[in-house]
Structure formats: structure tokens, C-alpha cells
Amino acid sequence: MSRRKPTPRPRPSAPAPAVTAGSPCPCGLPAAYGDCCGRFHDGSGGTAPTAELLMRSRYSAFVVGDAAYLLRTWAPATRPAVLDLDPGTRWTGLEIRDTRDGTAFHRTGTVAFTARYVQGGEPGALAEHSRFARHDGAWVYVDGDFPED
Numbered sequence: 331m332s333r334r335k336p337t338p339r340p341r342p343s344a345p346a347p348a349v350t351a352g353s354p355c356p357c358g359l360p361a362a363y364g365d366c367c368g369r370f371h372d373g374s375g376g377t378a379p380t381a382e383l384l385m386r387s388r389y390s391a392f393v394v395g396d397a398a399y400l401l402r403t404w405a406p407a408t409r410p411a412v413l414d415l416d417p418g419t420r421w422t423g424l425e426i427r428d429t430r431d432g433t434a435f436h437r438t439g440t441v442a443f444t445a446r447y448v449q450g451g452e453p454g455a456l457a458e459h460s461r462f463a464r465h466d467g468a469w470v471y472v473d474g475d476f477p478e479d
């Protein structure tokens with residue numbers, strides 16, 4: 331049995347490449363950022379019409395460092411007073427694993443996803459089962475369970 335090649339030494343996380351309106355959207359949908367999550371971040375596209383699109387846009391907000399968007403799409407009852415995004419975490423991919431309800435016809439919805447990241451040169455993954463609800467008509471994030479904990 332051959333030995334595996336030594337893994338590369340961990341390096342400090344490289345700064346995230348800048349996301350522009352024409353970049354592929356970080357959320358993984360086959361669309362440009364400006365036509366996908368970016369229009370929700372800057373408000374030009376109104377609010378996300380489904381819980382899944384809100385989840386995707388919140389993931390993309392982590393990628394681009396838009397803490398204000400994360401706070402305003404958080405249910406007032408569970409929203410933190412301040413949100414410090416860790417500049418040492420680089421988010422590298424989102425996989426939506428399951429969605430329940432959360433459409434124009436629902437008041438609540440859930441989205442199960444895995445988000446991948448690199449922190450201090452080490453890859454990691456966050457699995458979460460998130461709950462969403464409507465607040466003043468718009469989808470907001472309520473809270474989540476971490477099924478692999």
C-alpha cells in the first residue's frame with residue numbers, strides 16, 4: 331500500500347477574492363452575484379421570496395461580509411445585538427440538503443444545509459437545520475439545530 335503524499339502545510343487563510351456583481355454567486359446557483367443574492371443584499375431585488383433563497387442570500391452575506399444584511403434578515407426575537415464576522419473564516423461552498431415549506435404559500439419553513447469553510451488554513455464544515463418564518467411579510471432566520479453535534 332502506497333503512502334499518501336504529505337498534505338500541504340496549513341497556511342494562513344488567503345483573503346477572500348472580492349465578489350463583484352458579475353462574479354458567480356457564492357451561494358452556488360448558476361447566476362451572477364448581482365442577479366442572485368446581491369439584489370437582496372442591496373435591496374434592489376426586494377426581499378428573498380422563499381426561505382431557501384433567504385438561506386442562500388444569508389450564506390452569500392457571510393461570504394461578502396455583509397453583517398447588516400444578516401442582522402436585518404434575523405427574527406427580532408432571536409437576533410443578536412451585534413454580529414462580529416470572523417475575518418479569519420473564508421466560506422467556500424454551500425450545499426442545500428433539504429427544504430420544507432418556506433414558499434409563498436407558507437408562514438414558516440426549514441432548510442437543511444452544509445456550509446464549508448477554511449479557517450486558519452484548515453477546512454471545516456457546518457451542518458445546520460435552520461428555521462425561518464415570516465416577519466412583516468418577509469422571510470427571516472429564526473434559529474437552527476446542529477444535527478452533527
Ligand SMILES: [Zn+2]
Nearest residue numbers: 355357366367
Ligand atoms: Zn446567490
